[in-house]
Amino acid sequence: MNVGIWKQPQFITGLIILVSLLVASFVYPYFFELPKETKYLYENGNLVDVAPFPPSLVPPFGTDVFGRNLLALIINGAKYTLLIAFGIAMVRVMLGAVLAVIYHHYHDKLRPLFEDIIESTLFIPPAILGYVFLSPLAVKYSQENSGFAEMVATQSLVLILMGVPPLVSVFSKDMAKITDKEHIVSTLSLGAKNRYVYFKHVLPEMASRFWLVIAQQIIQVLILLSHLGVLYIFIGGAATIIDGDLLSAHEVYVSLTGEWAGLIGSNYEAIYHTPHIVLIPLGFFFLAIFSMNLVINGIQNNLKWSDRGRGW
Amino acid sequence: MTLGGYLRKLKSVSIGIIIISLLPSLISGLDQTFNLRNYQMNGKTYDIFPGIFEKYFYSMTIVLGALVIGLFFAILFTFGATLLPRFLKRLVYGILTVFESVPDLLIVLSLQMFIIYIYQKTGWLISNVTVVYDDKIYLVPILVLSVLPTIQLFKITFLLLEEEKYKPYVNVAKSMGLGDYYILIRHVFRNVLFNLFLYFKTIFVFLLSNLFIVEYIFNIHGLMRIMLSPNTFVFLISTILIAVPFLYVFELAQWMIHKSTGEREKEAA
Amino acid sequence: MVTMLDVKNLKVMFHSKQAEMVAVDEVSFSVRAGETVALIGESGSGKSVTSQAIMGLLPDNGRIAGGEVSFLNQNLVKLSEKEMRRIRGMKISMIFQDATVSLNPTMKIGKQIVEGLHYHQLFPKKESKGEALRLLSIVGFENPSDIYHQYPGELSGGMKQRALIAMAISCEPQLVIADEPTTALDVTIQKQILDLMDDYKRRTETSILLITHDFGLVSEYADRVLVMYEGKIVEAADVFTLFRNPVHPYTKGLMNSIPRIEDPRVMLQTVRDMAVQEGTFEGRVFAPEVFSKDGVTYHAPSALIEVEKGHFVRFFTNKMEVSRT
Helix, strand or coil, rough: CCHHHHHHHHHHHHHHHHHHHHHHHHHHHHHHHCCCCCEEEEEECCCEEECCCEEEEECCCCCCCCCCEHHHHHHHHHHHHHHHHHHHHHHHHHHHHHHHHHHHHHHHHHHHHHHHHHHCCCCCCCHHHHHHHHHHHHHCCCCCCCCHHHHHHHHHHHHHHHHHHHHCCCCHHHHHHHHHHHHHHHHHHHHCHHHHHHHHHHHHCCCCCCHHHHHHHHHHHHHHHHHHHHCCCCCEEEEEEEECCCCCCEEEEEEEECCHHHHHHHHHHHHHCCCCHHHHHHHHHHHHHHHHHHHHHHHHHHHHHHHHHHHC | CCHHHHHHHHHHHHHHHHHHHHHHHHCEEEEEECCCEEECCCCEEECCHHHHHHHHHHHHHHHHHHHHHHHHHHHHHHHHHHHHCCCHHHHHHHHHHHCCCCCHHHHHHHHHHHHHHHHHHHHHCCCCCCCCCCCCCCHHHHHHHHHHHHHHHHHHHHHHHHHHCCHHHHHHHCCCCCCCCHHHHHHHHHHHHHHHHHHHHHHHHHHHHHHHHHHHHCCCCCCCHHHHCCCCHHHHHHHHHHHHHHHHHHHHHEEEEHHHHCCCCCCCC | CCCEEEEEEEEEEEECCCEEEEEEEEEEEEEEEEEEEEECCCCCCHHHHHHHHHCCCCCCCEEEEEEEEECCCCEEHHHHHHHHHHHHCCEEECCCCCHHCCCCCCCCCCCCCCCCHHCCCCCCHHHEEEHHHHHHCCCCCCCCHHHHHCHHCCHHHHHHHHHHHHHHCCCCCEEHHHECCCCCCCCHHHHHHHEEEEEEHHHCCCCCEEEEECCHHHHHHHHHEEEEECCCEEEEEHHHHHHCCCHHHHHHHHHHHHCCCCCCCCCCCCCCCCCCCCCCCCCCCCCCCCCCCCCCCCEEEEEEEEEECCCCEEEEEEECCCCCC
16 A cells, blocks of 8 residues: 555545445434334325325335335445445455465365365355355244344354455465565565565555455455345344234344345345345445445556556 | 366365354354255245255346356446547546446345336336245346446456557557557457456456345345255355356466466456 | 569658658668568568558558559559459468467468469369368478368467468468568577478479578578668678678668678677667667768668669768758
C-alpha cells in the first residue's frame, strides 16, 4: 500500500459508499428508534392493511413481514453485515498468510494431505459446504440454548476455516515466486535467517496483494452469506416464531442480529406476494459488492502503476 | 497426460472429500445419518440408487447447456466489442463491472419474478417456474444459469483479447502479409480461447455455486438439492460424481497448457 | 546488378498527444540484388522505424511524411493495404528480434511456418507438410519431423529464431529485413544463425537488410554499411572502406567500442558525446565534438558529402541549407 492508492478515483468512490453505509448504520440508533413491529394498519379505527406494507404506504421501501420499515432495518443491519464480512475475510487472509509461511517452509511433508483437501473443495459449492457444517450447529445450539456470542463466534470460525485452505495454497505459490527472486536468493546466500527474510522481504512485498485478496474475500463472504440466508442459516442464529393467525399458523425464522442475509431469509417465504422485501436487501448486497469491486479496481490500477514505476 | 496420473489424483481427491464429509460430525459431535439406501427431501423418501444418476445427468445437462450458451454469447459479444471505438470499449468495461457485481441470488430471483410477471400479464408460462415433485424442466434453468457465466466469460475474453492483440507474434503475422481478420480469428481469438482454459477452474467453481442457487430457487430436484439432505452418504457420492468428469478436464487443461507453452502456469485470480 | 530496394528521402513522423516529432529524416539508400546492407546505430536512432516504414507496418501513431520506398521500381508508399499484403511475406519478409515472443505459443511450429504459403495460395495444401519439413531442414534442423509437431514453448531461443527464419523465407522473398536477429541470443548461436542466413543468401541471390548495433557482425556479413544516428544516415560506405577509413566521429566511437584482441592494452573507448537534452527519443541526443573536414566549425548537419568514391559522410555545416556534391 502506498500513497498512490488515494489518487485512484474508483478506490475512493467505493470506499466512500462503504464507509457512509457503516457510519449511517452506527449513528442511526442515536437519532431514531429502531423500527417496531406493526402488524396492522388502522385508519379511523378501521383495519386497512396487514403487513407487509407496500412502499406506497411506508416509503421508501415498504416494510417487512412484521411491518417494520425496511430501509431502517437495512441501515441498522449494514454494520453487522459489512463488519462480519470484513472480519471473516480479514482473519481468513491473516490465517492464510501465517499458514502459508509454515506450509511453504515444510510443504514437502504437509503437501499430499493438504492439496487433496483443497482440490476436493472445488467440487462442492461453498453454500453447501457452509450448510453442511453450520446446520448441525444450529440444531445443537437451539437444543442447548447456548449464548448468543458463543454462537456467533463458532459460526464465524467455521466460515473462516472454510476459506483458509485455498488461500494457503495461493499464498504459498506467491511466496515461492518471491523467494525465487534474485534479491531474496542473494539475501539468503549472504547468511540471512529464514525468519528475517519472511518478515523483511516476503511479507512486505505481498502486502498490497493481501489487501487485494481481503477485498475479494469480502465479496465472496457476502455472496456466501446471502446464499446461507435463503437456506435459513443466519449469523447469530435464528429464532423460530409462529406467525399468522390461529388458522394459518406457520413457522418463520428470524435473524437475531438483523444482518441483511437474515433479512432476506426471514422474508423469503413472502417472495411471491411481495418480491420487493427480498429484492431490496439483495440490491444492497449488490451495492456493497459493487463498491468492493470499485475498491479492487482501484487497488489493481495502483499496482499496475507502481509496477511500471519500479520497472523503469 | 496419463490415465494413471488422473486415477491417482482422483483417489486422493476422493480421500479429501471423505475427510470433508466426516468433519461436521467431528466438530459438532452429532451422529450423522449415513444411509446407503435412501434419503429424504421435502418430506418424501427417495431411493439413492439408481435415481441419483438421473439427477446427476439432469444437473450436468443444465450446467453444460449454460456453459455452452454462456461461451457462445461471450464470444459473440467480445467479437462485437472489438469493433467498437476505444471510448465505447471503456464504457463496455464499466458496464461489465456493474453487472459482475450483481449477486447471483438477485439475478435468479429477479428472473423468476419476471417469468411470473409475464404469466400474470399474458397467461403465457415459459415453463413451470418452480417444479412440483419430479417433473423436469430444462429451458428456463439453462437460460437463467447462463446469464452469469456470460457476463463473467465476456469480461475475461474481453480483457484477454485487448492484451493479446498487441503481442509481438501478431506483428510477425502481419509481416507475412496475412490479413487483419485472418489474424484476429486464426491467431488472436484462438489464443484467447486457449487462455480461457487457464480460467476454467475459476469459471467452474462459480458455475457450480450458481447451479445450486438455480436449483434451490426453482425448486429443481437435482444433484445440488439432494446434497443438502442430512444423509452424509448422499453428499459424499454426489461430490465424487461431480469430481469424476471435471477433475479429468482440469488435468487435461493443465496438461495442454504445460505441453504447448513449456511452463506457463498462471493462477487465475 | 538490379536495384532491389531504393529508399529516397524517407521521412517518418510520430505523433503523441502533445506534439509531432520526426523519427527518421532524409534517409536514402539502396539495396541491390544479392547484397547484404547493414543499418547500424544505437537504440532510438531510427533503424527499426526505417524497417517498419519499408514494410508499411508503422505503429498507429506513426506515418510516412515524405520520400519514397521503391521496391523493383514500384513505390510501396503509394500502395493500398491490400496490394501491400501481396508484397509482405511474398516479396519482402522480416525476421524479428525476440524470437521467444514472435511465434504464436499455441500453434505448432510446422503449421506456423507455412501459414504464409497457405494464405497467399502459393502452395497446394496437401503438399504443405513436405514443404514445411524442407524449410525446417534448410534452417538446419536435423529432425524436422519432430520439430514440425512441437510448440514454440518446447524449443530453445536459437531454435525458435531458426524457425522464424524458416517462416520468413517460406515464400521465397527477394528481400529479407532482419531486425537485430541475434541480439537476444548468446554469441555461439549468433554465429550459427548469421551463417545460416548468409549461406541462404548466397544460394538464392536474396538481398538482406541487416539491422544491428554490432559492428562485429557488420564486418563479417555485410557488403555495405549505413551508420544511422538520430534518424539520419551519417556515414555510408562499403564495409572495407568504412573499416579502413571511418570519418564520422560517431562511427569511430562505435568502432572503438569493440575490443581488439591484437591490441589488448588499448582501453576501450566509449562513445563520447555531450548529452544535450533529454529528448523525446528513446536514445540520447548526440552532439559530437566540433568536427569537420576542413577545420570550419559546423553547427547543423549537412547533406551527405562524398569524401572518396562510394564513401559518404554527413558533416556539420554552419549553414542550414544543404550543400550537394
